[in-house]
Amino acid sequence: MSGVDLSSIVKKYGAFQVVHGIDLTVAEKEFVVLVGPSGCGKSTTLRMIAGLEEITAGDLTIDGRRMNRIAPKDRDVAMVFQNYALYPHLNVADNMAFGLRIRKMPKAEIKTTIDDVAGILGLTEYLDRRPADLSGGQRQRVAMGRAIVRHPKVFLFDEPLSNLDAKLRTQMRAEIKRLHKRLGVTSIYVTHDQVEAMTLADRIVVMNDGRIEQIGTPMELFNNPANTFVAGFLGSPPMNQVKGVLTAKGAKIGETEIKIDGVTAADVGRAVTVGIRPEHVALKAGKGTSALPIDLDLVEPLGSEALLHARFDNNEMVFKAETHGDIGHLSGVTDIHVDSSLVKLFDGETGQALNLGG
Amino acid sequence: MANMNLYSRGDKLFVYINMALIALFTLSTLYPFIYITAVSFSDGSAASAGTVVYKPVATTISAYKYVLSEPLFWTSYVNTFIYTFGGTFVSLLIIIPGAYALSRPQLIGRRFFNLFVAFTMWFNAGLIPFFLNMRDLGLMDSYFGLIIAFACNAFNIILLRNFFEAIPESFEEAARMDGANEFQVLWKVFIPLSKPAIATIILFCMVARWNGFFWAMIVLKDEQKIPLQVYLRQVIATLKDDEEFGLQVLNFSYSVETVTAAIMVCSIIPVLIFYPFIQKYFNKGIMLGGVKE
Secondary structure, X not given: OOOEEXXXXXXXXXXXXXXXXXXXXXXXXXXXXXXXXXXXOHHHHHHHHHOOOOOOEEEEEEXXXXXXXXXXXXXXXXXXXXXXXXXXXXXXXXXXXXXXXXXXXXXXXXXHHHHHHHHHHOOHHHOOOOHHHOOHHHHHHHHHHHHHOOOOOEEEEEOOOOOOOHHHHHHHHHHHHHHHHHXXXXXXXXXXXXXXXXXXXXXXXXXEOOEEEEEEOHHHHHHOOOEHHHHHHOOOOOOEEEEEEEOOOEEEEOOEEEEOOOOXXXXXXXXXXXXXXXXXXXXXXXXXXXXXXXXXXXXXXXXXXXXXEEEEOOEEEEEEEEOOOOOOOOOEEEEEEEEHHHOEEEEOOOOEEOOXXX | OOOHHHOOHHHHHHHHHHHHHXXXXXXXXXXXXXXXXXXXXXXXXHHHHOOOOOOOOOOOOHHHHHHHOOHHHHHHHHHHHHHHHHHHHHHHHHHHHHHHHHHOOOOOOHHHHHHHHHHHHHOXXXXXXXXXXXXXXXXXXXXXXXXXXOOOOHHHHHHHHXXXXXXXXXXXXXXXXXXXXXXXXXXXXXXXXXXHHHHHHHHHHHHHHHOOOHHHHHHOOOHHHOOHHHHHHHHHHHHOOOHHHHHHHHHOOOOHHHHHHHHHHHXXXXXXXXXXXXXXXXXXXXXXXXXXX
């Protein structure tokens, strides 16, 4: 079926290697998001799948067919570009019809297809307009329309929303998700925005420095990050990470101890990085919580919650706690209560997640 | 100029001086046209006496009557159209694919080929070797010879190559994803996006061909193949010593000067008609809206 399989994919520019042997299987109809910081190789990987970059080593198969040496036009994939890449000399209808005309689809069929897709994307009244006469959101919709009309086996999205303003981005994100549900086409989506990744993906692939750090569903990655990089990349604000040492009862950070179950005698004294999600705290003590004495620096009210910027043991930390709008008393040194069961531990040297007792 | 009060006195002075210089330059460019037109409609004796300044003296169209009744004028006029349109068409056939190829990063030996083309801009074989080359290739005294020998122009290739290189790569990539092959990328994307550059090249080629004189004079022996500029030279060179023409001048009100001027005006008219049609392509912003920058 229309799955995509990457096996030991390598990309080199001369002696400079940007992708270091990636293995990834995207199932049919799956929506996979490649996410990572700038320069991590995610766009290069996508462009190799598209056929716009040569694959230095490894195998790429789409729908079971090896594609390494196949031209983009023969891969039956469609791509939505970050900068839209609409043909400025053609109107919306002609932009969408471009690929169909090249494939010599009959005129009547082209018209029907374009009318259908324009209807889905809300572009019917703009079909005669040129890209210059459209807003950013409309242009991006045309770019998606151009991909959809071809009924490809795979959709590739290269940061399609990064040029839109925040409100439009949220709207378009929802539209992309709806479209995927409706069309059910295998999709690979590249972004550096972890919110896009979390909201859109069936599975997220976190990349860093040309390598895959972790693959999993959004909640798997959020709840069980494989290492400190993934932990710091997903979540907004990101996970707080502080250095500590394992004790018989848990983890000691500076003079404060957080209770953690499952520490064995062999683990005691081991250097760890303690990961605390900003959301996993409360201003009042509860069952299974450990108090952290933090020095509040700044409080940003968000309505019923607030972002608390604080210092703890020479670390800058951010917490998100329910305040119900009552923030007047929040200042100076105060205790914040961490849900011990949700604290994550990573090896102090390698940064890999620790599975205590596992 | 509406916001002129935002400028300092020095800035205003600078703008006024510039405007005065531009006006002077425009006038100096325009005056020869005015003068030639005035002479062409003047009486022959007035033109010979040099009394025409900017408007016709003793207005007459006799020079035009003479010119338009000459069969060789019409033949050379048609020839000029053949050299101009044929030459420009063949030039575009060579320049556009050449420029596209040189603009492609994937062209093997791209640096060498670019240098190879640019080299001919700075150094060429020279007059005599070029003439001998044309002669040995059998390109003398033929329409095809004159057209093909000057069809390839390195300057125009480099001009268009630079324009092609400035077209965002994502247009080409989008076209490739849409299924376009190399030729379709050129024909359906690059050429439409390069209309201003191609219009410029068309204008360069056409003006050069329309005014082409020297090589046409050297290469063409058959009077029936000469372009208008060579015909004009013939008129200037021969009519003064032509007894029959001398007798006609006595009877009619034209002279060598007015006939020459009338031919010149006739040769300018097509350019004046053609330019406004091509001017609309010299517009900026053809790529507006295609990519988000």
